[in-house]
Amino acid sequence: MDKVTANAALAFAAMNVAGAGMSAVPETYADISTRLVDEAKLKLGISVEDQSPDSMERVRSFLAAEVNRRVFDGVDRNAVRSRLGAQGRLSNGAYKMSFAENFSDFKESERFVRDCIVSADDTCHLVPMNEGNDKEFSIFSKKVSSLNRKRSYWAIALCFRQGSELKVVNFWRLFDQTVDVLGSENALDLLSSFLDVYGIPLVINDVQTSDKMITNRQFFGDLSIGVKRQPGVSGRIYQIFRRTLSGSFEVPLAFAVNFSEYLRDKAKLA
Structure with a gap:
């Protein structure tokens, strides 16, 4: 046979x-x-x-x-998992999950955040343009309901994705009292709505822009992304970029958040 x-x-x-x-x-x-x-x-x-x-x-x-x-006889399963993970083709719970060193600043339970990611209502994996071991962003959104409707909110978790591993770098709560999510159809839309309120316009190559978030942008020459310093504002910048063989820079995602303002509102509403 x-x-x-x-x-x-x-x-x-x-x-x-x-x-x-x-x-x-x-x-x-x-x-x-x-x-x-x-x-x-x-x-x-x-x-x-x-x-x-x-x-x-x-x-x-x-x-x-x-x-x-x-x-799977003779197949390197870890290599297969890593390849599928890089392509965003693993289930959310199949990724090995860890948390960034400063994640404690968000004052969130790691177990709660993990559960939100595993049971997310929507998942957006930014997929590498070229095969390799580059880090990418994965965005997860979850509707967190409460008997008290005013305490219900959307949660967004952003992770660095590398192979079959996720590193949670931030977690945001979008309360109806502060963020208008009407018209948001997916996790990336929710992030955009969140940044309409808490985002900080980016300074790109020393030029002040009105952009609070950039996605899938290509830049030629040097690249620097930052924000203008403002009194009483604690800004956090999250970005991934890489240099291509042609010498240009690809930016899958970059944005900045007024972290101090967000934490103040969260303390009032959570």
């Missing part, structure tokens, strides 16, 4: 033994799949006649593990 046929028969057995039943297996593979099920029962100490749901689920798990072993 060739390897392709054997693997197909194994996959059909795993898919149907605890679900539609072995009668759903295509005739080409039916005999082999049935023998594989009987062999699995023998190894698990289950009677061949035993068709109980619990026993069938044990057989299914056994066969599924064997399918997984054969599919």
